[in-house]
Amino acid sequence: MAQRNKIEHEGVTRRDFLKGLGTGVLGSVVIPASPLVKSVKAASPDVEELAGTVSIQITVNGKVHKVSVEPRTTLLSVLREQLQVTGPKPVCDRGECGACTVLLNGKPVNACMVLAVDAENANIVTAEGLAEGGELTEVQQAFVEKDGLMCGFCTPGFVISATALIKEKGTKLTLADVKAGLAGNLCRCGTYPKVFEAVLTAARRIEEKGGGV
Numbered sequence: 418m419a420q421r422n423k424i425e426h427e428g429v430t431r432r433d434f435l436k437g438l439g440t441g442v443l444g445s446v447v448i449p450a451s452p453l454v455k456s457v458k459a460a461s462p463d464v465e466e467l468a469g470t471v472s473i474q475i476t477v478n479g480k481v482h483k484v485s486v487e488p489r490t491t492l493l494s495v496l497r498e499q500l501q502v503t504g505p506k507p508v509c510d511r512g513e514c515g516a517c518t519v520l521l522n523g524k525p526v527n528a529c530m531v532l533a534v535d536a537e538n539a540n541i542v543t544a545e546g547l548a549e550g551g552e553l554t555e556v557q558q559a560f561v562e563k564d565g566l567m568c569g570f571c572t573p574g575f576v577i578s579a580t581a582l583i584k585e586k587g588t589k590l591t592l593a594d595v596k597a598g599l600a601g602n603l604c605r606c607g608t609y610p611k612v613f614e615a616v617l618t619a620a621r622r623i624e625e626k627g628g629g630v
């Protein structure tokens with residue numbers, strides 16, 4: 418019986434199917450899936466090409482890397498799993514928490530939301546790449562001094578976002594500026610007051626020194 422229904426309805430059209438919904442015969446309709454799949458493939462000839470891997474080059478913390486990635490691979494995954502750069506943290510993996518924030522050509526991005534192929538030839542900086550010659554930046558130093566962390570899982574993301582904030586907005590920041598600038602970073606431990614204090618302290622020190630971030 419099931420076979421007969423299948424044969425009878427193999428040629429069912431979209432119109433037939435919709436009619437069926439209205440007359441209560443849905444249970445006997447077998448929707449032919451293969452024509453739809455074929456038409457999607459015909460409209461998107463790249464579908465099968467996307468199945469493999471591609472080789473890309475990215476610069477991470479000043480070092481050039483060649484990596485092989487699938488089109489779906491995220492920048493976060495390349496950093497952590499292929500390059501063992503583990504500062505950016507996978508927490509929500511959907512662009513909501515900021516724990517994976519890195520600088521991509523100087524701009525802060527959520528690495529979990531960037532496809533690796535879109536970062537080809539980009540210059541990536543993670544928290545590991547901020548200190549020069551083993552000397553912490555003012556932002557990093559202030560996080561340490563002001564105790565701006567508890568478990569520390571959110572900290573690399575906050576440090577990168579704070580660095581980008583001071584670079585973009587300058588050092589004359591108010592508390593409101595800092596709160597707005599770091600709104601994309603979440604801390605499950607609730608260390609916000611100390612994080613904000615650290616960023617304001619760093620901005621003030623950079624201002625006093627007249628130097629860069």
Ligand code: FES
Pocket residue numbers: 506507508509510511512513514515516517518527528529530
């Ligand atoms: S892990 Fe990327 S935003 Fe949360």
Ligand code: FES
Pocket residue numbers: 565566567568569570571572603604605606607608
């Ligand atoms: S210090 Fe634990 S999540 Fe922020």
